[in-house]
Amino acid sequence: MKNNLEILKRCGVRPTPQRIAVVKYIFESKGHPDADTILENVRKTCPTISRATVYNTLNLLVAKGLLQTQILKGRTVIFDPNTQKHHHFVDDATGKVFDIPWDTLKVSQNKTLQGFQVRDYQVIMRGRRES
């Protein structure tokens, strides 16, 4: 496990206790938490942290490229510490999000997409998670 403090320093963000706590939770939970889940959990170790600070920190981390955002369940933003290319699977029953490795799927073009310059893409799958 890499030092969370280092992560912040390396991208030129002052490593305040609040920020360290947020980073620690996100990078150690390895899930796809939304802002409220992050707030709740970070408050266990840093009880005074405010809603606004959590949002500020998350948006900062996104701007620095340490997190990606996704909207996959309902209308709430989730924060994804996996910044490598990957696809997603959303469980119908629970809404839980799973990362699908990039090389699991291959997307090929049958017909040319005239007039569209694709910068990025992903496959979003939905269904039942078994077992």
Place this chain on the structure above:
Amino acid sequence: MKNNLEILKRCGVRPTPQRIAVVKYIFESKGHPDADTILENVRKTCPTISRATVYNTLNLLVAKGLLQTQILKGRTVIFDPNTQKHHHFVDDATGKVFDIPWDTLKVSQNKTLQGFQVRDYQVIMRGRRES
């Protein structure tokens, strides 16, 4: 252009003026409007319609399978009158959403997806719309 009134009758929904106005806007605009855009535009011909009625109608149409919802730009739900399988392209600059015909792309599996029973999937592309 199919009769909007018929659309409602055929799926057993009483065709009130409000519902007709909503259906008319969505199926004739052929875009991917969000609820507020729909509300604004429907009010041009049906000025008394309320926010709640628009939402009620939209949710009803979704339940009847006449519309699909997508969340592709920001956190707002858009309503898509195209209920056939298709992919989406989102323009980075404008946020405008384009339908991509299903057979334009082919998604194949390199590795088996153990433990995931896929009910549905789509490719979401982002980039620049040219010309």
Place this chain on the structure above:
DNA sequence: AATAAATATTGACAATGTTAAAAATAGGAT
């Protein structure tokens, strides 16, 4: 017309996120 059922409206509420202003904190110069 009288009644019952379905629908529309209003206004309050909830969830998620942003913002501005004040308070707290840290870093640097002296």
Place this chain on the structure above:
DNA sequence: ATCCTATTTTTAACATTGTCAATATTTATT
């Protein structure tokens, strides 16, 4: 160490998007 400044955090208000319950209205049935 102390003061000054810039950054960060907090608080509280606000914005957006959507839902809900109560009331009013319209429609259908008799």
